[in-house]
Amino acid sequence: MDTLDTIFNHRSIRSYKTDAISKPILDNILEAAIRTSTTGNMQVYSIIVTQDEEKKKALHKIHFGQGMVLEAPLLLTFNADFNRFNKWCNQRNAVPGYDNFLSFFTAAIDALIAAQNATLAAEAQGLGVCYLGTTTYQAEKLIDIFNLPEGVVPVTTLVIGYAKDIPALVDRLPADAVVHYEEYKNYSADDIDRIYKDREALEETKKLLEENKLETLAQIFTQNRYPKAMNVDFSKLFLDVIKKQGFMNQ
Amino acid sequence: MDTLDTIFNHRSIRSYKTDAISKPILDNILEAAIRTSTTGNMQVYSIIVTQDEEKKKALHKIHFGQGMVLEAPLLLTFNADFNRFNKWCNQRNAVPGYDNFLSFFTAAIDALIAAQNATLAAEAQGLGVCYLGTTTYQAEKLIDIFNLPEGVVPVTTLVIGYAKDIPALVDRLPADAVVHYEEYKNYSADDIDRIYKDREALEETKKLLEENKLETLAQIFTQNRYPKAMNVDFSKLFLDVIKKQGFMNQ
Numbered sequence: 001m002d003t004l005d006t007i008f009n010h011r012s013i014r015s016y017k018t019d020a021i022s023k024p025i026l027d028n029i030l031e032a033a034i035r036t037s038t039t040g041n042m043q044v045y046s047i048i049v050t051q052d053e054e055k056k057k058a059l060h061k062i063h064f065g066q067g068m069v070l071e072a073p074l075l076l077t078f079n080a081d082f083n084r085f086n087k088w089c090n091q092r093n094a095v096p097g098y099d100n101f102l103s104f105f106t107a108a109i110d111a112l113i114a115a116q117n118a119t120l121a122a123e124a125q126g127l128g129v130c131y132l133g134t135t136t137y138q139a140e141k142l143i144d145i146f147n148l149p150e151g152v153v154p155v156t157t158l159v160i161g162y163a164k165d166i167p168a169l170v171d172r173l174p175a176d177a178v179v180h181y182e183e184y185k186n187y188s189a190d191d192i193d194r195i196y197k198d199r200e201a202l203e204e205t206k207k208l209l210e211e212n213k214l215e216t217l218a219q220i221f222t223q224n225r226y227p228k229a230m231n232v233d234f235s236k237l238f239l240d241v242i243k244k245q246g247f248m249n250q
Numbered sequence: 251m252d253t254l255d256t257i258f259n260h261r262s263i264r265s266y267k268t269d270a271i272s273k274p275i276l277d278n279i280l281e282a283a284i285r286t287s288t289t290g291n292m293q294v295y296s297i298i299v300t301q302d303e304e305k306k307k308a309l310h311k312i313h314f315g316q317g318m319v320l321e322a323p324l325l326l327t328f329n330a331d332f333n334r335f336n337k338w339c340n341q342r343n344a345v346p347g348y349d350n351f352l353s354f355f356t357a358a359i360d361a362l363i364a365a366q367n368a369t370l371a372a373e374a375q376g377l378g379v380c381y382l383g384t385t386t387y388q389a390e391k392l393i394d395i396f397n398l399p400e401g402v403v404p405v406t407t408l409v410i411g412y413a414k415d416i417p418a419l420v421d422r423l424p425a426d427a428v429v430h431y432e433e434y435k436n437y438s439a440d441d442i443d444r445i446y447k448d449r450e451a452l453e454e455t456k457k458l459l460e461e462n463k464l465e466t467l468a469q470i471f472t473q474n475r476y477p478k479a480m481n482v483d484f485s486k487l488f489l490d491v492i493k494k495q496g497f498m499n500q
């Protein structure tokens with residue numbers, strides 16, 4: 001499948017057939033992830049493959065009971081991972097200096113862009129994919145279930161399988177909502193109105209507001225989907241995990 | 251170009267022709283980035299396009315004087331960005347709760363996977379790409395030069411242009427260095443020896459050790475490329491930037 005077609009046809013798939021993914025396709029997705037750029041070719045990330053039904057049941061609970069976690073045959077959890085690299089340094093008379101926040105973030109970059117390569121490799125082979133935002137919220141529980149040692153922090157998860165339903169392409173804001181030339185042009189009140197106008201006028205938005213008895217689409221985010229109290233709680237937990245895994249020693 | 255071919259042919263390009271990138275190709279790369287999955291379709295990232303020669307000179311300094319920054323016609327800086335989203339909330343009677351670390355990290359995920367889509371879209375159209383790891387080190391200076399408001403933190407930069415030299419594919423560790431099935435299998439000393447054996451035996455490695463008068467490849471990383479003192483300094487700076495940009499209020 002053509003690269004640009006793969007990219008421009010992306011939609012998040014949330015409903016899956018139970019059909020298994022063949023070993024050659026799984027291997028290819030993993031190899032695609034491994035070919036991604038990594039910082040200094042250190043490859044400071046790791047991938048946990050989940051196919052086992054018992055493990056999937058446990059992950060289903062951890063990821064807020066989202067049905068697709070049970071339905072899809074494959075989950076890939078991507079971790080920021082300095083564990084292997086640190087072990088190598090220690091075995092080679094080299095003193096690793098990666099117990100700090102910058103190193104965590106460097107490793108997270110490696111993990112995240114590898115996840116996007118895996119996504120496109122899966123989609124190019126007829127599979128559907130959905131990112132799980134719950135990975136950072138539940139990092140501590142994932143560390144437990146996967147037995148992740150110090151130096152390893154989960155940062156995202158891909159649900160992968162053959163789509164049961166293929167939804168329409170999701171709308172995106174106009175390009176000038178995200179693209180700035182040469183320097184950042186901050187938004188006036190009128191810019192904001194213009195940028196969000198089409199999204200706010202969607203039938204889907206009107207239905208959401210009626211169902212939730214709210215006035216504005218923005219309130220759906222601030223009150224229902226990503227409310228402050230939840231963000232603050234999970235923020236503390238995630239920072240504690242980063243610390244506990246040894247990335248805040250300096 | 252076929253998706254898997256694009257992915258498996260990736261190499262970081264560090265030497266560029268000065269040939270300009272046409273507007274339709276640039277627009278296509280940006281649209282490819284915009285089609286990437288984003289958390290809750292919030293699109294909490296932004297992209298700064300640099301083509302101006304004066305701006306490139308300033309960025310060249312900021313990015314440690316790496317020659318490719320001057321040579322290549324295009325740089326894309328990807329930011330974690332809650333600024334626009336917060337403005338929208340405030341204009342729509344919704345109280346944003348995104349002044350915390352989790353929200354920063356959520357926005358960074360959006361920015362990073364969008365960067366990887368831009369990378370593949372560029373490569374599929376015959377361009378070369380290199381990620382700059384210096385973006386997080388120099389986030390504060392990038393905020394200055396791009397006039398980034400509160401809520402915006404640069405997380406990575408792509409250098410894009412037509413390759414002058416196309417290097418050989420870079421080696422990668424064997425797949426079991428990064429892939430774990432069902433749970434994390436930690437590495438024994440023998441595993442580490444086996445995993446790093448081929449890389450350590452490369453001619454390129456031997457040359458590096460001679461040039462740097464060091465004993466082991468791991469020391470090249472811990473003493474030369476990513477030494478502890480540097481990581482610790484840039485770690486503090488990057489955490490300060492995240493705080494200053496309003497993501498550590500809770």
